[in-house]
Each structure stands twice: as structure tokens, then as C-alpha cells.
Amino acid sequence: xxxxxxxxxxxxxxxxxxxxxxxxxxxxxxxKDVIISGVGLFKDDRLxxxxxxxxxxxLKILADKYNAGTKEMGFKTEQLDKIILKNENYxxxxxxxxxxxxxxxxxxxxxxxxxxxxNLRFRVNVKLDSRVLEMTQALDLGKPASIKLLExxxxxxxxxxxxxxxxxxxDIGIDPIGFGNEYEAHLRGKTITxxxxxxxxxxxxxxxxxxxxxxxxxxxx
Numbered sequence: 001x002x003x004x005x006x007x008x009x010x011x012x013x014x015x016x017x018x019x020x021x022x023x024x025x026x027x028x029x030x031x032k033d034v035i036i037s038g039v040g041l042f043k044d045d046r047l048x049x050x051x052x053x054x055x056x057x058x059l060k061i062l063a064d065k066y067n068a069g070t071k072e073m074g075f076k077t078e079q080l081d082k083i084i085l086k087n088e089n090y091x092x093x094x095x096x097x098x099x100x101x102x103x104x105x106x107x108x109x110x111x112x113x114x115x116x117x118x119n120l121r122f123r124v125n126v127k128l129d130s131r132v133l134e135m136t137q138a139l140d141l142g143k144p145a146s147i148k149l150l151e152x153x154x155x156x157x158x159x160x161x162x163x164x165x166x167x168x169x170x171d172i173g174i175d176p177i178g179f180g181n182e183y184e185a186h187l188r189g190k191t192i193t194x195x196x197x198x199x200x201x202x203x204x205x206x207x208x209x210x211x212x213x214x215x216x217x218x219x220x221x
Contacts, residue, residue: 001069002056003036015045018194019180023059026050043174058162061126063177066108070133074098075153077137083146085138099137101150103130103214112182120204122179124162128212147214155210166206173198 003025014022021042028037039056041049051059057071077084080099111125132141132150140146169176180197184190 002053002060002066003039004060004064014176015042017181018192018197019175019182019184020178021174021176023063023176041169041172041174041176043172048174049168049172055161055165058158058165059176061108061128062110062124062162062165065110066106066128069106070102070104071106071130072100072102073154073157074100075157079153080137080139080150083139083141083143083149085140087138099135099139101135101139102133103154104133105129105131105215112177112179114182114186115207117183117186120183120200121207122182122204123207124166124209126158126162126208126210128158128210129215130212131215151212151214154212154214158212159208159210162208162210163206166208170201170204173202175201179204 004023006024011022011024014020023042024040025036026038026040027034029035038053039051039059040047041051057066057069060066075098077099084099106128107130108126108128110127113123113125115121115123139150141150166177175197180192180201183197183200184192
């Protein structure tokens with residue numbers, strides 16, 4: 001669900017590609033099972049960082065297409081207070097410190113565009129379709145305005161996390177998303193060396209737009 005395809009062919013392609021750095025899943029033995037504990041981020045042939053489970057979702061969306069799976073997100077109670085279903089079962093004392101909402105059937109499409117070559121500014125447009133599967137607090141999702149509010153909260157939280165990831169990648173000098181490929185496409189046939197890309201990439205900025213459409217709702221837990 002959340003891991004970028006790790007075939008040898010794809011790893012080698014990204015390894016030799018100046019405009020993108022490779023990644024590999026990190027496997028660990030847990031009892032009798034083998035689990036994916038995270039993703040290793042490479043610069044050339046060196047492992048320079050690891051992404052943990054919570055960040056794999058965002059890397060997959062930014063670098064690839066997301067076609068299935070689930071994602072849980074937590075919100076402060078006051079963020080969703082307007083759409084909490086206040087019926088006879090409503091209690092002001094929450095069971096959890098946050099309201100957790102799980103979405104599934106996630107499908108994503110991401111487009112990266114270089115909008116300012118001189119100052120190296122990229123626009124990242126992320127579109128998602130998803131379904132609310134369950135939540136730890138009953139929310140009134142029967143109204144279009146409630147769905148819009150929940151979509152807005154999802155968009156804001158996803159945007160913030162993606163911005164943090166991209167800035168982190170830039171600061172440690174790796175490009176697992178492929179911004180270098182988009183930059184080179186605007187050089188009118190000119191190829192760029194790895195040294196040149198490393199020099200300009202450190203000043204890159206990112207403008208992220210997230211549009212998550214909740215198509216329908218599922219079960220309330």
C-alpha cells in the first residue's frame with residue numbers, strides 16, 4: 001500500500017538518474033514474521049536517512065500514485081467541534097485526547113510543475129479521492145458543509161506534513177520525488193550534471209496544494 005516499488009530495475013534507474021534519488025524498504029525480523037519498518041533514503045550509494053511508518057503515506061503520494069489502502073489522522077477536538085454529532089450518546093469528556101478519523105479507498109494523483117526556473121520554485125498539486133471508514137467520535141457527515149470542513153482539515157494537515165518532508169529532503173540533499181527531472185525538462189535539451197543540480201536544489205522552494213475529495217462515508221466506530 002504505502003511502499004514505492006523496490007525492484008532492482010527501478011532502483012538502478014533512479015540511482016543513475018541525476019534528477020531522482022532511489023529509496024528502498026527496510027525489512028526487519030519480528031518474531032516469525034518479516035515486517036517493513038520504514039524506507040531507506042539514498043544519496044548516491046549511501047543510506048542517509050530513514051522514513052518511519054507515519055511518513056511512508058506522504059512519500060508514496062508525492063513520488064508515485066496511491067491506489068488503495070488506509071490512513072488514520074488525528075485532530076484536536078476543537079478543530080472538529082462544529083461537526084460533532086451531539087445526540088443523547090454525546091459526552092463532553094472524550095475517550096481519546098484527539099479525534100481520529102480513518103479513510104480508505106484512497107486514490108491519488110500528483111503533478112509537479114516548475115513555476116519559477118530562476119528562483120527554483122515548484123508547484124505540487126495533489127488530488128485525492130477517499131472514503132471515511134471509521135472515527136473515534138461520532139461526526140455529523142450527512143451535511144455537505146460537514147464534509148467540506150473535514151476535507152479542509154485533511155487538506156491542511158496533509159499539506160503541512162508534505163511541506164515538512166520536502167524541506168527535510170532538500171536540507172539533507174536528496175531528491176526521492178524527482179524534482180530534478182522536472183527542472184531538466186525546462187533546460188531545452190541541455191543536460192545537467194549532478195554537481196549543478198545539487199548546487200541549485202539547496203535553494204528550492206515548494207508550493208503545495210492538496211485537494212482531498214471525500215466521496216462517501218463508511219462505518220462509524
